[in-house]
Amino acid sequence: MDDGVDYMHPDLKFNYNAKASYDFSSNDPYPYPRYTDDWFNSHGTRCAGEVAAARDNGICGVGVAYDSKIAGIRMLDQPYMTDLIEANSMGHEPNLIDIYSASWGPTDDGKTVDGPRNATMRAIVRGVNE
Template identity: 40%
Template structure:
């Protein structure tokens, strides 16, 4: 991806706001705390402003994803988008995730967030091809067209975890949505 070459040429993400939509982010982590912005963060599980994950080995996914993007090299390494403003949108970790909550999370602060980084979706079992429901689809479409005051939001969706199950990376209605990047 020529990341090192981009860094050496002086590029960084200092004018980019990335929101990680996941199970929360440890916003006090030494490599994330100065990138974190509460203005582009929200907890849709507890409906609060500090989107911290539950403390368990199974709920650090959002922190790991945020690190890949915005780590500042203090302890664990340098994120590909170091210098970015980091938002954390906690959506996962509740018993009942529904279309309205997904839609609200993916529309949250759409004029302030440049990129929504999303690393979840339907089962990666080679059979399930669930697509976004009405409110989620509408939030993605409207964000891509009208977000950032008409410049459009970028929705980056992870794919590929189901390779061991014979899953095709494109067999996912979120990943192959015309308004997302996989």
């Protein structure tokens, strides 16, 4: 759950699960990051690579779980965030996804931190405690 995943990246394309993926920012099944002339989103792709980058493909690194499958859930790359977007993202395809990873932050400056909205946070706490 991030700003998208470059599912065509040579390190990720064979470990990408399209059925488990969705773009909640654009409401379509293609969670590709948004790139413009002055904005380059790659956090979700980098996080996915740390986990599932292919081994022995002659590129560079290898993921810690290089045989695992990853999904892309794009939810953060938009001017607003709502509980509904977070809830839909966190509840997307639970029969296909074993682990959800989310990075919340209003900016990518490395020091500002945000978190899930109120209803989402209450649902997380309830899920842990009950």
